[in-house]
Amino acid sequence: MRDSDELDKLVKVIASALPDDQKFIALHEPHFSGNEWEYVKECLDTGWVSSVGKFVDRFEHDLAEYTGVNHAIAVVNGTAALHICLKLAGVEQNDEVLIPSLTFIATANAVSYCGAIPHFVDSEMRTLGIDPLKLSDYLKDIAEIKQGDCYNKITGRRIRAVVPMHTFGHPVDLDPLMELCASYHIELIEDAAESLGSYYKGKHTGNFGKVSALSFNGNKVITTGGGGAILTNNESLAKLAKHVTTTAKVPHKWAFNHDQIGFNYRLPNINAALGCAQLEQLDHFLIKKRALADSYRKVIAEIDCASFMVEPEFAKSNYWLNTIVLNSPDEMKREYLLEKLNNQGIMSRPVWTLMHKLPIFTKFPRMELTVVENLEMQLINIPSSVMLGMTRVNAEGLE
Structure with a gap:
């Protein structure tokens, strides 16, 4: 399978975990349903x-x-x-x-x-x-x-x-x-x-x-x-x-x-x-966010070119922003995927520009930064709003 075919498949499985009745899905929206x-x-x-x-x-x-x-x-x-x-x-x-x-x-x-x-x-x-x-x-x-x-x-x-x-x-x-x-x-x-x-x-x-x-x-x-x-x-x-x-x-x-x-x-x-x-409402928000993360994890497991970022074994995460990790650092693949997702109305973004690469900070001390320089070309955030996890919560009675 060509790289573009595998990336196109990744876009489809991400879309499958999201509502299909919205033209645009934001990265993370606030949710107001209480007092x-x-x-x-x-x-x-x-x-x-x-x-x-x-x-x-x-x-x-x-x-x-x-x-x-x-x-x-x-x-x-x-x-x-x-x-x-x-x-x-x-x-x-x-x-x-x-x-x-x-x-x-x-x-x-x-x-x-x-x-x-x-x-x-x-x-x-x-x-x-x-x-x-x-x-x-x-x-x-x-x-x-x-x-x-x-x-x-x-x-x-x-x-x-x-x-x-x-x-x-x-x-x-x-x-x-x-x-x-x-x-x-x-x-x-x-x-x-x-x-x-x-x-x-x-x-x-x-x-x-x-x-x-x-x-x-x-x-x-x-x-x-x-x-x-x-x-x-x-x-x-x-x-x-x-x-x-x-x-x-x-x-x-x-x-x-x-x-x-x-x-x-x-x-x-x-x-x-x-x-x-x-x-x-925070405890309820977290249930919905973790449900959404679990949905992503399951569908992205079908893909060979990327994985879903899961919480480390010693931690319980709020999954504030759900994250795709490409298997290898490849700026062209990252940009291809970002373009495909955003063109489909699925807001996504790369990680922040690394601090040591910003002109205002280039002269400051730093250690060898191999891992983050690779991660910059591997990480993509995908929609993570509380309401996106509601469908699964309601269907499976997780609350």
């Missing part, structure tokens, strides 16, 4: 629409309870959450921060906001996230401990933190990464923007870093329109996070005093109201 209208209307009726209100408090409480962390601080978006996480972890100007080159640009941007240096590292196939074993070998060559801190022997800069990003909702292998951080005195900060509802060895992502970041953008598993959150089990860091994200204003009945540089990052009450309603 969204009621809660948002309450904000409008009462006038509590800005950065304080009962829904902000409730959303933070409910997030902490759902994820199992001690504290959640709601902010305006996931990038803001990650920015503050880095500052809370002590990242300073000219520090280096180890981040995957295979990530959304927000990860690298947040490092840059701190005046720090993104240092790009490779990923592994089974998780699409940071490869802790390869990173360990790399640090043996370039890192040294001086006065309790880790330094890059080549650049002379301090390596302050590592930021694993749970790609498309699939958790990174965190245990060996945490051991590595302990050995090299490096802070672990989880970029959990895509992994609400995902678990590593039975514990929700966001519990493993000193601080962690979530995102509630319109295309995430649940949405607040925009929005994000800082997660931590450290009470003092949680108090500091809330303080600096509210312009570092010292509490007073009328005076405006600020005791440090702060940020106007707090999530508005009207957005938090949307989030509360969405979070009430």
Whole structure:
């Protein structure tokens, strides 16, 4: 069979797992079927629409309870959450921060906001996230401990933190990464923007870093329109996070005093109201998303040229974005498949341009990046919206 024939067959089996009565199927759409209208209307009726209100408090409480962390601080978006996480972890100007080159640009941007240096590292196939074993070998060559801190022997800069990003909702292998951080005195900060509802060895992502970041953008598993959150089990860091994200204003009945540089990052009450309603439905959303992923897995198993990205054996994924993995890196095949799918009204996209290839980041340090440079030509995201999993859930009584 010619390559194009096999790719055409792949398009057909993907289409077979999707509704046949829609001219266009988006990559990931929000789904509103709960108390969204009621809660948002309450904000409008009462006038509590800005950065304080009962829904902000409730959303933070409910997030902490759902994820199992001690504290959640709601902010305006996931990038803001990650920015503050880095500052809370002590990242300073000219520090280096180890981040995957295979990530959304927000990860690298947040490092840059701190005046720090993104240092790009490779990923592994089974998780699409940071490869802790390869990173360990790399640090043996370039890192040294001086006065309790880790330094890059080549650049002379301090390596302050590592930021694993749970790609498309699939958790990174965190245990060996945490051991590595302990050995090299490096802070672990989880970029959990895509992994609400995902678990590593039975514990929700966001519990493993000193601080962690979530995102509630319109295309995430649940949405607040925009929005994000800082997660931590450290009470003092949680108090500091809330303080600096509210312009570092010292509490007073009328005076405006600020005791440090702060940020106007707090999530508005009207957005938090949307989030509360969405979070009430999260378990049902995850059932539908996992059902859709299972449908894809079964039909794509019939294809020789590609596989479906499944959760690693130690994890339970939210399958935020379903992903096809071509068997070999081939840009022409990837582009052929993208064109066929999108022309058929099945929205699909390649993975993000690798960070180290963007002109703004080409001069920053990086390790050998063979795996991600191959993955860039192998990965394609396909439709993943909650409602696409409803047909199978209803038919098989999975709820």
